Amino acid sequence: MSPVIDVVVTGMGATTPLGGDVASTWRAALAGESGARTFDNDWAERYEIAVSFAAQIKVKPDHVLTRPETKRMDPSAQYAIIATREAWADAGSPEVDATRLGAVVSSGIGGIWTTLDAWDTLREKGGRRVLPMTVPMLMPNSPAAYVELEIGARAGAHALVSACASGAEAIGYGVEMIRSGRADVVVAGGTEAAIHPMPLAAFAASRTLSTRNDDPASASRPYDLHRDGFVLGEGAGIVVLESAEHAAARGAHVYARLAGVGLSSDGYHITSPDPAGRGQVAAMRSALTDARLTASDIVHVNAHATSTVVGDLIEARAVREVLGAAADQVALSATKSMTGHLLGGAGALETIFTVLALAERTAPPTINVTDPDPELELDLVRDTPRALRDGSIAAINNSFGFGGHNVALVVASA
Amino acid sequence: MANSEQEILAGLAEIVSEETGLPTESVLPEKSFTDDLDIDSLSMMTIVTLAEEKFDVRIPDDEVKNLVTVGDAVSFIAKAQA
Numbered sequence: 001m002s003p004v005i006d007v008v009v010t011g012m013g014a015t016t017p018l019g020g021d022v023a024s025t026w027r028a029a030l031a032g033e034s035g036a037r038t039f040d041n042d043w044a045e046r047y048e049i050a051v052s053f054a055a056q057i058k059v060k061p062d063h064v065l066t067r068p069e070t071k072r073m074d075p076s077a078q079y080a081i082i083a084t085r086e087a088w089a090d091a092g093s094p095e096v097d098a099t100r101l102g103a104v105v106s107s108g109i110g111g112i113w114t115t116l117d118a119w120d121t122l123r124e125k126g127g128r129r130v131l132p133m134t135v136p137m138l139m140p141n142s143p144a145a146y147v148e149l150e151i152g153a154r155a156g157a158h159a160l161v162s163a164c165a166s167g168a169e170a171i172g173y174g175v176e177m178i179r180s181g182r183a184d185v186v187v188a189g190g191t192e193a194a195i196h197p198m199p200l201a202a203f204a205a206s207r208t209l210s211t212r213n214d215d216p217a218s219a220s221r222p223y224d225l226h227r228d229g230f231v232l233g234e235g236a237g238i239v240v241l242e243s244a245e246h247a248a249a250r251g252a253h254v255y256a257r258l259a260g261v262g263l264s265s266d267g268y269h270i271t272s273p274d275p276a277g278r279g280q281v282a283a284m285r286s287a288l289t290d291a292r293l294t295a296s297d298i299v300h301v302n303a304h305a306t307s308t309v310v311g312d313l314i315e316a317r318a319v320r321e322v323l324g325a326a327a328d329q330v331a332l333s334a335t336k337s338m339t340g341h342l343l344g345g346a347g348a349l350e351t352i353f354t355v356l357a358l359a360e361r362t363a364p365p366t367i368n369v370t371d372p373d374p375e376l377e378l379d380l381v382r383d384t385p386r387a388l389r390d391g392s393i394a395a396i397n398n399s400f401g402f403g404g405h406n407v408a409l410v411v412a413s414a
Numbered sequence: 415m416a417n418s419e420q421e422i423l424a425g426l427a428e429i430v431s432e433e434t435g436l437p438t439e440s441v442l443p444e445k446s447f448t449d450d451l452d453i454d455s456l457s458m459m460t461i462v463t464l465a466e467e468k469f470d471v472r473i474p475d476d477e478v479k480n481l482v483t484v485g486d487a488v489s490f491i492a493k494a495q496a
Contacts, residue, residue, distance in 0.1 A: 066435050068434055128466065129466075131464075133460060
């Protein structure tokens, strides 16, 4: 057997409903802030949508990017580029052989603003007014392609799509690119910009969104007895993955190890998770095995927990099944209570939270749990952050997507 | 309504500036789209699409290759509007 290549995280970037970068996002998360707000427009009334709020990005891209950049990229790619620039600088803007540098950036929905704007133009003004950049902006691989261009990656650029598991799957694939010897450094993550009236109406139609219109900040409440659905969020999270050897050779700061990747599919239903959680259990077990760790190493779980009635408990039971008695020592955090659900960006942002939790020995809080679901048999970190113990520790970040896609990532302290 | 060549230049400069990030005052009649302003074919087609709408003219695809300089485009649009 060939020696296993260790993969480490050496840079992180984000733009989220809580802040325009990782530091401000993490600060707001530790303070238990909510990114959900009532729309500053009339979508709910004009289109008769049942939901009048979302977790919109805090720093608008036109404050950060040039005018040509905002015109040439769908918002989903804009967010990815903003997060990539931060992550790359955070990693020390490393000199990397371009043929050993990869990009894996996913979106769950793709360039929906571009698609629908172009359709409006076509219907209102005719085909001759549709702009030539429309296709490169709407294609689901557009964020990956723009990140590839930004860093000059030539080892490969990929956009794995698995709905709300996309961002985590992208990071998992980035790990595989390095382990398989295709790359030394991979910029990986997820992005989403789908807060548009059409997807809002569609999610509302499937009754998966919270309709707590009178109090948006308390709407996302994973594991609370009165949870009523998720809050649509947007933004991007990007990490710089690097082989441990490459990082050591250039003296890079290492936040944590991306130690294990576990993947599975439910084979059950297009939107509902398997009530028995078999796929989720399989993904977590496989990630632990891949990381060469055991249940007793896990002290923290960043749950997928979107605040839906059914999904949250299936995951909690799956965590207990995988970790057994060791689950009692786990600090469980559901950060979507603050960020809302970034769909394709969620798994990446939550990987960043998981990395920071280990690096700073601090599990972020879960807010809005005023009445904990009595069926939750795990130790939920509520309202204020929780200290994690010293020594070698590890954490699991779960991401699950419509279609029955399950991704578990195991992160271990550096 | 027809625009003066001065108005067309100003309008075209705005479109080019939005697309490229160059300041409007650098978009001068003698500038070549490709050699001076570094505009690729995709950007050129974007500029053509936006100019057609702004000036309410039709710029046929086989004319675009003749629009080497900003001045060429201004003259073409002025003639097309006449």
